[in-house]
Amino acid sequence: MRLVKKDFEVQRLMLGIGVKVFLFCLLSGRVVGAEQLAETTPAEYRALLHAMGQQQDQLTASLIQTAFQQPEIYPAFFETGALDFVYQNRCTQGFAFFDSLYSSGKFQGDALGALATIRHHEHKNDESLQYLRQALEQRCQAMRPYELFVIKSFEMDTSAMALQFLTRLAALYPDNWRYRFALAVWHSFARQTEITCAMLSRLLNEGHKHWRVYSALGANLCYLGKNHEALTKYQEGLQYCETIADxxxxxxxxxxxxxxxxxxxxxxxxxxxxxxxxxxxxxxxxxxFFCRLELTASRILIEEQQWLKARDLLISVREQAIRFAEGNTLLRTYYQLMDLNRVIGKWEEAVENTLKTAAVADSIGLKAYSVDMLSIIAVIDTEAGRYEQALLHLRQLEETARQRGTLLHRIPFLLGMARVLVALERYHEAWPSIIAGIALASESGNVAQLLDLQISKSAVLLHTGKLQEAQTQLRETIVSAHKNGKKLSWLDANVLLAEVYMRSGAVAAAQQLLTQLIGELAETPPYNNYLQIMARLAETYVQQNDLLRAIAIYSATADMIASQTHMLSPGSLSALSAEERAIYFGLSRAYLRIGEKEKALAITENAHDLVVRRKQWQARLLRNAEVDENERQRLTSADSLLLALRLQQAAVRSPAEALTLEGQIRSLSQQRSAILTHMLPALPAQTMSPADFHLDEFQRMLRERNELAIKFFVGPAHSLVFFLDGDTFATREIAVGHARLKELLTRINTLLTPTHDPKDSSYHAKLDTAAAYEAYQLLLADWIKGREATRLAIVPDDVLHALPFDLLVMTAPAQPTEFLVQRFVIRNGITFASLQQEAQPLWRVQSLLMLADPALPIATPPALSLHRDEGIFPPVGRKELEAVQKIVRVGRLLTGEQASKMLFFPALQTSDWLHFASHSVGRPSEPLFNEFILAIPPHATSPERAYAFEIFQMQLMTKLAILSGCETARGTFFNGEGFEGFVQAFRAAGTPSVIASLWKVDDHATAEFFKSYYEELLRGKSTNTALQSAKLKMLADTRFTVLDWAAFNYYGNDWQVEMPKAGMPLSYRIILITIIIALTAVAFFYSRRRLQIVKE
Structure with missing residues (x-):
């Protein structure tokens, strides 16, 4: 069992909706079978099915003709015959055939059912429903028309009349049990699942056995969570069908x-x-039916993490569903595409496919289900950490439901509102939703939802300072959860109660409670609960000043976090980072408090490095690299055993027992490492990892470069700062955390807001120099004052990744503005280790690759697309290309249609310098899917894309990559993991230096900036110093603003380079001179020869 964070109310909602999709598809199947009770399926009918299976069209047609010439016709022939006409795209001929059969006065009920089937596939819904009504009045023998009648009535919003019609016929013809079956199907679509199960069970008990009855009952039992009962019914149905050769x-x-x-x-x-x-x-x-089997196969592929195969299969099913006008199959396909995108963390496409699912549901009459699907959008936003968007979608959902006159699943809606508002710390707004939800959940008797709402209520009470009320509520919740067997709610409530104790000053009580919880945890506890308990337990020891004990707990938990890197999906990894960061932050801070500065620094290095290693693993999975499932299971087993031992270790007091456990943990860890090494042979090596970092060597480099180095590690309310120069190693804890830093950056300019809208007008807004000065004073002033260094290396963290430190102001508002860039050459890093560099010989650039101005679409794509980059693409990179080509020689140029993926990737792997000047799209909540926009292929409607996860898996010889497209440096900020876009991708692929942008810059300004940059390189300046010079030149030019040059950040190593100048390459010049000399010689000898001939 894997350790995963699960929001079980969300999982219940998703599972319920998913099973409802399955149920709908099951009941709307176009599959035919034996329609007579306890009657062996005729050999002629089985022969017809086999002929269709072998695609013997002539034999199929012959068997159908023969069957309809008989005095008695097996009812399933009608449905199968109609479907064969549909499969052959001969609906007109099929309608004429069955119409003539109906006109003959024979088998009128079943002939009408066949006509209804054909009209259904032709989208002629009014006629289809009319024929179905007549077929049921004629008491047709086939069962399919009874189901289809219910489906069409819901599609066409006539379900109330359908219920009256079926009830009347069931009373009029009590011997025809099919009417009661249709009524059961009606109640299923009306979400009256308990009634449906009772009616279907009654039919089976009366001896009305049929595979459709078994299927409908099994699906409804699954919807109720009675999976084992459902399995029993399916097995009974299988035995019955084998008996009658169906x-x-x-x-x-x-x-x-x-x-x-x-x-x-x-x-x-x-x-x-x-x-x-x-x-x-x-x-x-x-x-x-085969399409539906492929849908199930895709679910299994998703579970097995074969995501690309699952996607390809779902796209194939989608095309088949469109071909056969199968709205229900299309519904489930979009639903599973949404589920796939949630698993891999591709949140925007998940939302897009959710909208498509809702649109299809609405079009086939499932209006209430359509509204439920819209609620999933808020769930997706919450999983992605986009709480503001989740809140917006929840409010839009309420308005949509009101306009459609559809009832929301009110309790889940209120619970969703409460969770989002609590996450946003808007406690007073959350309170009404919580109180209303508790009242409804109490009335309905839904214990799970009631417990979740009570926990949310306790959280609000805690954060608003009402500690005694919170404690009382939590005690009631714990008793109820235990009584009803809700272990996860019980754990959540106890963890929150421990926090109440801590805030009340009852640290010993909190410690005792958390220690008891450790003993209660199963061998494989929920991952998030494990992190919460261990973090709070460690904090109790911190408050008691027992820092060594706290460090032991933090360390054991950090080891478990690292082990999960290779066990969780990309979506799960992103969602867990806040809890994991709390462990690393607490551990680093504890080391600082006992004076272990180097260990504290090492913890922060490992935390930042973990992000890169995770992304490497995720990229491997997204590229569909096969992972041995047996190895994965062995790794899971080792992790479970390690967790059990560490839980024992955290609770043990005896030194002898602790020593024994330590030995067992060490041995098992070695076994786990061996398994992991075998699983990961293809992961590229990093350019520099924390294991390669040596403090003395790093300080020697700083001394030689006359450079200062500062690293930040941001917590919720406090931050840790590490300072290094050639002789000094100092640390400090400052009383400013994520929220205050985010507010400060927003004041400087909203472009610096980590979640800013790239379409806003902040680019034209004025920089708030007072706020920029405040940030300088808060973050850097104490470290910089009185030092003569000219270079500054910074490792930002969390929201600070959105801050270009160049634009911080070093002078008070009343004085002339002096920016940090005017004093320092600044570079950024992922870790201190990533900034370590030895003295390098002059780098002579041999192969400069530039991609610019690709051929892009000029038409707007379908309206359903949500991607902001799709649509009319403005030309980009042409001015930049022209400016660069005038200064340096571009060895390989990809532009227009040549800027394709097929040419770009091979060229990238053989170039030592890259300059990318085209559109790029940064997706802050799904950084692995940050994308370069390439050329549009011939006959295509949208351009190709190069994704960050593809770059992660490469092994590049590129030493410097210039990514001048918009937002190439942006990545995830909401969960504190920092930038995870193309900068990390190129660094992980072996590129030690990257220049990337934090926001979109005007094309003219970008062209001018890089023109200056390359000019400075030709003057002999290093790659980092040249960037500073280009910024200073633009700063002095009144045509440009601070935001025109501050967007471009330098990451990684600094190089002294020799660039190839514009003009003809030396080899070409030698060849040309040789040709000229040869031609001159030929001309000379030719003239001499002519002169001799004249003389003779």
């Missing part, structure tokens, strides 16, 4: 078993059952 029914039962096994987490059994269903489906040739 291959179609057997396939459907195996499919139900596969879906249920998947829900139960029994993946191997699910795959086996799905294979059985697939083999049968191939035999009987039902193409639409």
């Amino acid at each position: 291959e179609e029914g057997r396939a459907r039962m195996w499919h139900g078993i596969a879906e249920t096994k998947f829900i139960l987490g029994e993946i191997a059994e699910a795959k086996s059952a799905l294979q059985q269903a697939t083999d049968l489906a191939k035999q009987i040739g039902n193409q639409i």
